[in-house]
Amino acid sequence: MNWFGAAYYPEHWPRERWKEDARMMAYLGINVVRIGEFSWSVVEKSPGDIDFSLLDEAIEVIYSEGIRVIMGTPTCTPPPWLVKRYPEILQVDRDGLTINAGSRRHYCFNSQVYREETIRIVKAYVEHYGRDPRVIAWQADNEYGCHNSTVCYCENCAIAFREWLKKRYGTLDRLNQRWGTVFWSQVYRDWDEIDPPRRSLSSPNPSLMLDYRRFSSDSVLEYHILQRDIIKKGSRAPLTHNFMVNFTEIDYKKMAEKVDFVSWDNYVMTDYDPDLQALNHDLMRSLKKSSFLVMEQQPGRVNWRVVNEAYPPEQMAFWIKQSMAHGAFGSLVFRFRQLPFGAEQFHSGLLNYDGSTTERAKAFAETVKELRNWKIDRLKKEAAIYIDYENFWIGETDNLNGNFNLLQDGILPLYKTIRSFGYNVDFLFPGDSPSGYSFVCIPSAFKLDPEFLEALQEFEGKIFITAMTSQKDENNNVRLQDNDSFKRLTGIRIIDAAGIKNPVRISFGKDEYIGGFVIEALELTDGCEEMAVYLEGPFKGKPAIVKKGRCYYLSTVGDIELFKELFELAGIKRMANGSARVLRTESNMVLLNPFPYNIRILIDGVVHNLREYEVKVVLPQRI
């Protein structure tokens, strides 16, 4: 049975209301609620004075309606007394300014004091609820890294960073050599001379910058493992953490290894793009190659944008169905009831401020009824996109074009193109194998995993690679002679490269297309043939797209139009035609209409019509 529910905060409402809330939950089809993740000051009112009676009572009421709970550890919000007692837990920014309490996430992951406080409070939660059968899962902390809290520059971090570097490099000589500190006279003679990349007049060393991002991500991971170890020791319930949309500051691939299942919070960050939400679903599924949970589903209006727009209940229903179609085993709406006080007072919920039901609640109940026992087979392996979280960090250091955003400009256009051709998309990470996919795309992977590169040499499907791929080594330095394997695969050597302010025209097939952000001047080796040339710009007349065997290389950043033509010419068969989205499993297909109007889609000669926001499962005609 799939999980449907909401975030519920019994501490926000009078005890007398709980029974009514639980009854409404049951009525709406809820079978699980998340509780507890901001409850520290409720459970431990004064230092050491731990009392779970409020949560106990609430869980009892909730469970009386057959609803189980996901228990959150409350470490995201250390209470005021804790911060006043230990102000050293606060983060410090790049400028050297302390970031104060007052909202949430106000702690440094490398604070030894905070780690001890974390152990103490998490142990208390696990001792109390570790064996409670009503607790069906644990969520450690809440949205690690939210509000740009991943990277801290405090002295605790400086000390921890040096230890991290010692482990990574062993000797200073090795570090100096790998980082190229001889440039600008930055050679270290003592580990204590190494500082975080705090504010300086010009660019810090790019190797240090990448390592600091790795260290920061690893610090979150290390902090998480503290909690994981306590929870796993004291409870048999599975452990998760709620990941975030479009979030690239933490290496989620590594983090996913430290949870039993991935969950994530499905919010629309800017202008709504259904494919961007779908991309995030596919990414989350790919992290553990497994089914996942939507821990927080946006119900409608949020409170944290400049303009907090409305979304109709039907769209929320679509979002829930879309999650399931992409591999979720459940969805919890954030939040059960709108809260009139606190910093999220304009965030919508299933219930109104006054506790009355809303159109959203009705739409939720209908959706749950429909999906309760929805079982969709595992999605077929079709197309794959390569992602390495470290490349997001490399992309934020020195580069050819500071306006290029790897996720938005590099990955999303390729994802959209593949989906428009009717293919499922999996994401592959360093260490993964491309085998079994029809084709693999590698969008601007500045650094390319050597093992993955080797696997590509043997891969039998088509390969599409875009500019800047394999440009950097492990230390964020430009690759030199050791790039032969990449040259063997692609047939190219890059002799020059540059950022471009405006797109350049490319002659390709029967038409003209454009490339953007960067361009490269290629030298082709034997067996590599030119498919398209630049019609303007500094590399006018030079190849824009080349092909060696099954491997296609684009020496610029493409848009959807260009990729469509490239796929066509490369013989990628269109599996669907139309504006609906399609996902395929071994036994059937799911068709999705993310739009508020009727659309159609042509698959294998059959036309399927979809009403606004409709999601339907069909048996394919011919596969």
Next chain:
Amino acid sequence: MNWFGAAYYPEHWPRERWKEDARMMAYLGINVVRIGEFSWSVVEKSPGDIDFSLLDEAIEVIYSEGIRVIMGTPTCTPPPWLVKRYPEILQVDRDGLTINAGSRRHYCFNSQVYREETIRIVKAYVEHYGRDPRVIAWQADNEYGCHNSTVCYCENCAIAFREWLKKRYGTLDRLNQRWGTVFWSQVYRDWDEIDPPRRSLSSPNPSLMLDYRRFSSDSVLEYHILQRDIIKKGSRAPLTHNFMVNFTEIDYKKMAEKVDFVSWDNYVMTDYDPDLQALNHDLMRSLKKSSFLVMEQQPGRVNWRVVNEAYPPEQMAFWIKQSMAHGAFGSLVFRFRQLPFGAEQFHSGLLNYDGSTTERAKAFAETVKELRNWKIDRLKKEAAIYIDYENFWIGETDNLNGNFNLLQDGILPLYKTIRSFGYNVDFLFPGDSPSGYSFVCIPSAFKLDPEFLEALQEFEGKIFITAMTSQKDENNNVRLQDNDSFKRLTGIRIIDAAGIKNPVRISFGKDEYIGGFVIEALELTDGCEEMAVYLEGPFKGKPAIVKKGRCYYLSTVGDIELFKELFELAGIKRMANGSARVLRTESNMVLLNPFPYNIRILIDGVVHNLREYEVKVVLPQRI
């Protein structure tokens, strides 16, 4: 006799020049000058070494021409020696950075040391000039809050804030409950845990934010009262303080209670809008429901904008006449003479840098001659707009649309519409009564005073209310069940609301109009009827304007076109037609042309022609 004059700084000019200046003042028609408000380092060259001889002599010279003075206390500019001795008086910003001396207003209102220094120096001024008949008024300090100096985050403020909170809430339990600190685990167990809303990762508690703004405004008030008490004890001359244009950081309604008359500084802040200046005049008059003074009248170019534009002398003449028409009993130009040194060296004055007269001086003299004995009756009560200063602060915390500015987007369009219909405007505040007005407008009053709301139930005129009104309670929380009185008045219940990025079309009357910023989904109760509906957007088809009895509710933010149509359909009679402005008293009318070209206006069937910048008093034909 009305007051006409200028700001004069004898300390800036050689003693030998004073006589000449005084003669020119008299020649121009000046009967009062403001002096002294930046004179601390002149009067007290070294700590304790107080010497008024320069001011004494200057006043003697000025008075020899029959001119009196408004004496400013010099606390706006503590001298260098004071700051070096007591650096703890400096403000600290949200990031924790000290704001240094070097310009002006460099002190924290809650600094105990600075309060003592203030008492010392103000006492000295009052002891010296308290009984001087040549001093006809006092100005305490200068432009409280200017340069964003109202809100400080230093430790002095933290301590004072906690005391303020203790007085307001009595117990921490009460505060925790009112603020909803249970959200995000912010429950306080000790008053000392409460800090100013210093920089944090995400939004602080909105109740704390509102209270910090109240506390900051109250701190200014408390500081002002220190000075007031000394001045009132030592002098019979009336006390004022110069308020600022478009300024909403201090609760001027409360501040007005602590001065004998309101004065304000009439500057054009951005692109010139004559109605915006008029709005400020009406607001200043409404604060004490009494005549006011323009303490600083911009003469032409200022020095503090990015592009410091010129304005012709005729426009300055208009500004002075406009002030008087709106209820001023005088106007002082800032400044008498352009100063070649110091931070305002590009600010224009009546005299040129070299002491010669200017076209501005001539225009001033002519205007003064015309207005010297101008007595305009009290303006008639016609239309009113509700303002609560706290709503400006609420509007800057969490909200549906962060681009909405209450003054500019909420109040100004309504004001302009009313004025274009030919009505006088008064502003009403919490505690005021609407009685006696033809109609009352309540533009987006997030929080609505319960007493005022009750008074509206009995009010016999028409009422126009726009979106978001009465949405919040006293603690900046979203209102729940206790909003029945508002529901009774308007006939509506708000079931959903959202920000909108782009305006939405509304079908209203025979035409289409637009609403902006936010929209609300209304549920209508008995007796409430729909007047207009949304043609697009998330609440398409739902009511945009409704009417219950004499009360009209607009569930979005309107523009002038929409309000004009609403007034027409509501039967608000046009009292004037044309682009001139009109103000009515019991006995006559003032017609104003704020433009550099001739215009006309039709009133009661009579056409009045006005030359460029003309202001004239006429007897109405039929009233």
Next chain:
Amino acid sequence: MNWFGAAYYPEHWPRERWKEDARMMAYLGINVVRIGEFSWSVVEKSPGDIDFSLLDEAIEVIYSEGIRVIMGTPTCTPPPWLVKRYPEILQVDRDGLTINAGSRRHYCFNSQVYREETIRIVKAYVEHYGRDPRVIAWQADNEYGCHNSTVCYCENCAIAFREWLKKRYGTLDRLNQRWGTVFWSQVYRDWDEIDPPRRSLSSPNPSLMLDYRRFSSDSVLEYHILQRDIIKKGSRAPLTHNFMVNFTEIDYKKMAEKVDFVSWDNYVMTDYDPDLQALNHDLMRSLKKSSFLVMEQQPGRVNWRVVNEAYPPEQMAFWIKQSMAHGAFGSLVFRFRQLPFGAEQFHSGLLNYDGSTTERAKAFAETVKELRNWKIDRLKKEAAIYIDYENFWIGETDNLNGNFNLLQDGILPLYKTIRSFGYNVDFLFPGDSPSGYSFVCIPSAFKLDPEFLEALQEFEGKIFITAMTSQKDENNNVRLQDNDSFKRLTGIRIIDAAGIKNPVRISFGKDEYIGGFVIEALELTDGCEEMAVYLEGPFKGKPAIVKKGRCYYLSTVGDIELFKELFELAGIKRMANGSARVLRTESNMVLLNPFPYNIRILIDGVVHNLREYEVKVVLPQRI
């Protein structure tokens, strides 16, 4: 023989490679390389442990190919151990935040500790290389002021500033009087009360601001002289420092006096404008009225812009030729070889990352061959533009239009106009004489040197002056009665002035033109005649251009179209027609085509055709 070369960093590459590098240098025609300027941590690995063996060996290898070196002192990049030992050397910004090490230039010019360290390390370099004949020149430090490092606000600077002020003013009374500290009660009674213009609520005193900029520039100069004295004492090789493009934070005129020859770094900062590069060349030549060196020539793509664009090798070749035509005696490309690590890893070089040659290297070799013995006579004195570095600083304090940039908006349009008429341009500075030039332009010289003004009275050529000239005195105060000399020259008195947001139309000659940024209202004295009037704006109908004898005054900021018409009407003869650039010496002319297409130019009735990027020396037909 001219100098051609590159920046070379032997410490970046394996010793085994040096021989090959030197051979390639020789092959490309290089006869000089700059080394050492970032070598501190290579030479002094630990405090006191000084070892020049790496540089010795590298110089030996380089010199074996007949190549000499320019030795840079390494003070631009204090090594990590030094910063950790003496953190007090770091700069502090206006907000009070420390600017950390991590990139370069991380030291305060007024740090006594750093000055001592500087003396120590520079002495070591000079003792070692002072008599080495292979060292043909010294470069002190590297790009003083780069990355906005000229102005620091630390306590060291505060103390040094007070000493600087004591020397300048002698007594506090004098300082108080000159600065006009009586404004806003800023009168100082003790030198220690004077602080740098750190962050305050509003504008600091403009006299203090100008003096702080002077002091900051002087501090750099004082620091430089420390190094100069050591180098000149220990070596007979000439000393230089590499100046920067468009850089106005340091008074380069004063700095030029402290070097034996000027060198500068020729980079394209924003969108390429060949005239802006030419202006910089002419400025550098004018500083010492002497030939100069391009110490760093951009080879193609740089790494420090948001979008790092490509430039073709032919354009680099043009840049080198353009330098020589404007008076350079050599050009060193930055850098010899692209570096795969460190903060400039995307900066291009003559060699590729892997040490292979590039098209840039080929173009360089061809250019060097062509120019090796190119001797162009001294450029003829034709037209001159007045510059005072202090005016750039005045332009950044209080002003009429904060959008006006003196270099870009005031000087460049005049420069471009003069060049389009076919004239050479020299820059003149305070103390220089206009004599010998056909005409002199004075674009918005807020402060005008009294001696230069006197010389202009006698000058026989034409004079073109634009708005705001002579508006300010030595203390950045608005000038009063003492401006008679300027009035005598121009025939005007400025009675009002203002910034303008949008350009205003001017009736001039047979057509309409526009003026921008500011306008002035002029009063004309005898002998001054009106040439053009404003068609709109606050001073409509008033004179826009006036003429007294040979002196033309424009009361606004002109663009190229306006200046062309003004020159025509003033009888400035066109010496060339067409889009090529021309430079004249006593014996010949250099024609330059900065464009990637063929152009032509008509000179003295003869048409000259130039291929893309061509630079050629021709004998003039008739002169």
